[in-house]
Amino acid sequence: MYRPSIKEVAKKAGVSISTVSRVLNNSAPVSESLRKKVETAVKELGYLPSNIAKSLRKGKTKTIGFILPDITNPFFANIVRGAEDYLRRKGYALILCNSDQDKEQEIQLLETLISKHIDGLLFTGTGSFNSLLVEKIKKGLKVVFLDRIIEGINSSYVVIDNMKGMNLLLDFLVKSGHRNFVFINGNKETFSAKIRYEAFIEKMKKENLKYKHYFTNFSYEAGYKFARKMKIMPDVIVCGNDLIAYGVIDAIEEMGYKVPDDVSVTGFDDIPFSKHFKPPLTTVRQPMYKMGEKAAELLLKIIEENKFLNKGMVLEPELIIRNSTKEMVK
Amino acid sequence: MYRPSIKEVAKKAGVSISTVSRVLNNSAPVSESLRKKVETAVKELGYLPSNIAKSLRKGKTKTIGFILPDITNPFFANIVRGAEDYLRRKGYALILCNSDQDKEQEIQLLETLISKHIDGLLFTGTGSFNSLLVEKIKKGLKVVFLDRIIEGINSSYVVIDNMKGMNLLLDFLVKSGHRNFVFINGNKETFSAKIRYEAFIEKMKKENLKYKHYFTNFSYEAGYKFARKMKIMPDVIVCGNDLIAYGVIDAIEEMGYKVPDDVSVTGFDDIPFSKHFKPPLTTVRQPMYKMGEKAAELLLKIIEENKFLNKGMVLEPELIIRNSTKEMVK
DNA sequence: CTGTTAGCGCCTTCAT
DNA sequence: ATGAAGGCGCTAACAG
Numbered sequence: 184m185y186r187p188s189i190k191e192v193a194k195k196a197g198v199s200i201s202t203v204s205r206v207l208n209n210s211a212p213v214s215e216s217l218r219k220k221v222e223t224a225v226k227e228l229g230y231l232p233s234n235i236a237k238s239l240r241k242g243k244t245k246t247i248g249f250i251l252p253d254i255t256n257p258f259f260a261n262i263v264r265g266a267e268d269y270l271r272r273k274g275y276a277l278i279l280c281n282s283d284q285d286k287e288q289e290i291q292l293l294e295t296l297i298s299k300h301i302d303g304l305l306f307t308g309t310g311s312f313n314s315l316l317v318e319k320i321k322k323g324l325k326v327v328f329l330d331r332i333i334e335g336i337n338s339s340y341v342v343i344d345n346m347k348g349m350n351l352l353l354d355f356l357v358k359s360g361h362r363n364f365v366f367i368n369g370n371k372e373t374f375s376a377k378i379r380y381e382a383f384i385e386k387m388k389k390e391n392l393k394y395k396h397y398f399t400n401f402s403y404e405a406g407y408k409f410a411r412k413m414k415i416m417p418d419v420i421v422c423g424n425d426l427i428a429y430g431v432i433d434a435i436e437e438m439g440y441k442v443p444d445d446v447s448v449t450g451f452d453d454i455p456f457s458k459h460f461k462p463p464l465t466t467v468r469q470p471m472y473k474m475g476e477k478a479a480e481l482l483l484k485i486i487e488e489n490k491f492l493n494k495g496m497v498l499e500p501e502l503i504i505r506n507s508t509k510e511m512v513k
Numbered sequence: 514m515y516r517p518s519i520k521e522v523a524k525k526a527g528v529s530i531s532t533v534s535r536v537l538n539n540s541a542p543v544s545e546s547l548r549k550k551v552e553t554a555v556k557e558l559g560y561l562p563s564n565i566a567k568s569l570r571k572g573k574t575k576t577i578g579f580i581l582p583d584i585t586n587p588f589f590a591n592i593v594r595g596a597e598d599y600l601r602r603k604g605y606a607l608i609l610c611n612s613d614q615d616k617e618q619e620i621q622l623l624e625t626l627i628s629k630h631i632d633g634l635l636f637t638g639t640g641s642f643n644s645l646l647v648e649k650i651k652k653g654l655k656v657v658f659l660d661r662i663i664e665g666i667n668s669s670y671v672v673i674d675n676m677k678g679m680n681l682l683l684d685f686l687v688k689s690g691h692r693n694f695v696f697i698n699g700n701k702e703t704f705s706a707k708i709r710y711e712a713f714i715e716k717m718k719k720e721n722l723k724y725k726h727y728f729t730n731f732s733y734e735a736g737y738k739f740a741r742k743m744k745i746m747p748d749v750i751v752c753g754n755d756l757i758a759y760g761v762i763d764a765i766e767e768m769g770y771k772v773p774d775d776v777s778v779t780g781f782d783d784i785p786f787s788k789h790f791k792p793p794l795t796t797v798r799q800p801m802y803k804m805g806e807k808a809a810e811l812l813l814k815i816i817e818e819n820k821f822l823n824k825g826m827v828l829e830p831e832l833i834i835r836n837s838t839k840e841m842v843k
Numbered sequence: 844c845t846g847t848t849a850g851c852g853c854c855t856t857c858a859t
Numbered sequence: 860a861t862g863a864a865g866g867c868g869c870t871a872a873c874a875g
Contacts, residue, residue, distance in 0.1 A: 184796060185652035186630075189853055199862045204854060211855095216862060229648060234628040235574060236852030238565045239867050246608070246629070255585055255785075260590045264583070267611055271622075280577070289605070292601075298564040299576070299606060300516075318559060323514035341656040401790070428791055455585075459733070459759055461791035518868055529846045534870060541871095566868030571849050753844065847874080858863080 186229040187372060196450025197225035208233060237310040238300060240290065246276045247482065248296035249305040254285045256401070257454040258424065258471060259307070262329065265475025266305060272486075275302070281321050281382050282308060298322070303482045305329055309372050319502035326500065327482040331374035332495075339485060341496045343387075348467040348500030349382035352421070352449060355465075355502060357390055361418040361447060364394040367409050367431060369401035369423035376401075376423055379451070383421070387432075393417075399427065407428025411438070416446045418511060425466055426459045447508035451504055453501075465504035470498055517558040526554035536701055568630060576606045577812065579635040581659075582614045585783040586731070588754065588801060589637070592659065596635060603813055605632070612638060614700065618644050627654070631695060633812045635659055635805075639702050657812040658787025659804060661704035662825075669815060671808040671826045675705050678797040678830030679712035682751070682779060684772035685725065685795075687720055690841025691777060693723040697739050697761060699731035699753035706731075707779070708752055713751070722805040723747075736760025741768070746776045749839060755780035755787045755796055760791075762837065777838035783831075793835035800828055 189207075193200040198217050205211045206221045213221075218512070224230070238244040239388060247270055251259045267277045278301065280292040289308050293315055296304060303325035312335055320326055320338055328340035356364075366383050369376040380396060387394040399405035401423055406429030410420070416435070422428035428450035432442050442448050442462055453468035477496055519537075521531040526549050535541045536551045543551075554560070568574040577600055581589045597607045608631065610622040619638050624646055626634065633655035642665055648654055650668055658670035671711070674675030696713050697707040710726060717724040728749075729735035731753055738749070746765070752758035758780035762772050772778050772792055780787060783798035809828055 184625075184649070186627075186652075190852080198737045201862060212860065229652070230625055231628050233569075235565050235568045235630045237854075239569050240853050243868075244565060254597070255587070255590050255592075255594045257587065260585050260587070263609070264585045264611060267584070267609060271610070276610070277599060278606050278609050278624060279593070280601070280606070294561055295606060296514075297516075298561050300563060319514070320558070321682060326516065339710065393809070398735075403774075404783075416646060427788075429774075432791055456759075457787055459763055459790075499825065500844055522866080531846060542844065563868055567870075568867050574853075
């Protein structure tokens with residue numbers, strides 16, 4: 184694509200390139216007459232400054248990378264939307280990368296993004312140790328972890344209080360009479376799955392309840408497949424996220440059970456569809472949009488104020504009670 | 514973030530920067546001994562080349578912009594996934610921009626992207642005329658339109674055969690005995706809404722059916738709100754997309770109607786959730802992932818072969834018959 | 844095979 | 860208030 188450069192604007196306007204730069208950036212006083220000339224030249228040529236030249240010069244690209252598992256998952260789509268909206272308002276662009284939670288892929292993507300000279304990174308990856316990432320953070324790469332924290336890395340993050348979310352849910356379930364639990368959790372390596380696992384076990388033991396726990400992964404298919412193989416139904420099936428819950432519900436209804444009459448089922452996340460699901464899902468809401476927004480805000484603060492704001496932000500989950508759970512008769 | 518440059522690699526390896534460049538890019542023969550030296554220096558410094566310098570030099574950024582209404586809509590999320598997967602394989606990155614179908618926003622985003630020197634653009638915008646875009650295309654901006662075509666612009670595009678999709682659906686509906694239609698369509702300005710409107714009207718007249726048609730917009734809320742105000746039910750409510758259909762179904766069920774017993778309802782798109790919706794949605798499938806993939810492929814072909822491949826690609830829709838429609842008793 | 848150098852487009856001193 | 864020139868990191872043409 185043909186792109187006029189500042190030089191051509193200068194020639195057309197009959198001034199030096201420094202003058203053009205000055206009116207473009209308002210970085211120094213320019214006489215009214217020259218300013219006018221420059222402005223018309225800019226307009227006539229349809230000139231748009233090259234940010235890549237600018238970036239090379241200034242060492243900043245005004246672009247942020249976002250590595251996440253899969254944009255197709257509404258949970259992430261909503262987070263991304265929150266982040267992108269904020270970044271756009273602040274003049275930053277967002278490079279989107281799907282990693283499918285694949286470690287190799289993550290490393291690959293990270294290298295690409297660094298080569299592209301991103302000013303900062305939003306990262307929702309596997310929870311496991313990533314030495315390249317650690318190395319780059321040590322060298323000053325600005326990162327905000329979203330929804331998960333990588334162990335052994337001291338960096339900023341935005342998460343919800345998973346422990347609290349789980350407890351809110353479990354307390355409600357216990358109070359409404361559920362005594363026999365199955366927890367179909369997401370990916371074992373994932374930060375949030377681990378925390379929820381711990382919260383779950385703790386509560387089960389404390390209340391002396393009957394339970395089973397399984398790691399699968401955070402998808403509809405995982406829930407469906409797992410549930411199809413279940414022989415007997417507990418009082419409630421607690422799911423690692425809403426997608427798993429959808430799969431579980433579809434499966435057990437196919438098997439002839441009614442939700443919630445025969446089994447209660449709960450989700451986690453409260454993605455937008457969950458309130459329209461039949462039955463509407465009892466779940467724990469994560470403020471997805473806000474998580475993306477806050478993470479972006481935090482990242483820009485770290486970038487622009489250039490401080491080591493190693494600040495974790497913990498947002499509040501909210502228990503959403505709908506109709507996939509019931510009051511158990513004692 | 515600290516980034517070693519090629520110069521430092523050269524110094525550390527005790528060679529010239531050209532030699533470093535040559536081994537990095539394998540662009541010319543280098544003796545084994547020097548190559549080794551360079552490779553170790555690269556590793557020790559954790560050197561990653563600066564694509565922005567490379568871009569400035571070569572005039573290519575290996576990045577593609579994607580302007581779309583809203584990533585939160587699963588229809589677009591799946592398209593984006595298809596595009597990003599393909600682009601990543603080919604070494605390109607994707608800058609994601611949500612426009613909310615806002616004309617001003619689109620222009621703003623386009624300018625940003627051009628300033629960022631994108632090699633090409635994937636565009637799913639309003640259907641209306643956008644003079645900035647036209648101007649840039651004339652100057653050689655490579656664009657592939659996705660899901661919609663802008664009138665008055667002769668450019669490449671990937672769409673589905675909306676006419677055919679609509680006819681497939683309507684034929685099925687007519688054959689199964691529906692005689693009285695309401696079409697709750699999406700945004701009036703949108704290419705696909707227009708085409709589907711035309712197909713609908715044509716069929717209604719040809720078959721001499723009773724019908725009403727309304728433009729709203731492509732969202733759950735639009736469908737819900739509209740349906741809540743309906744006084745009498747037709748045989749079938751044809752919806753502009755699946756989201757509208759969800760809203761319609763929720764609304765009319767609240768009003769005491771049964772789907773499909775009292776009214777059939779159909780969607781368009783077949784987003785992944787539609788097969789789990791209760792009742793599972795009869796709809797027209799658009800191959801979303803493939804649309805994204807093909808559009809990316811086409812765009813790269815245009816970019817890399819640098820030809821004026823003004824090629825439209827029309828993908829096939831598929832009628833998906835599920836349980837939100839019924840066989841009417843005559 | 845290897846090194847030197849111009850220049851991509853821009854901002855920013857430094858003169859004037 | 861304005862212009863000239865260096866340099867950001869890199870590639871490619873040129874010289875050796």
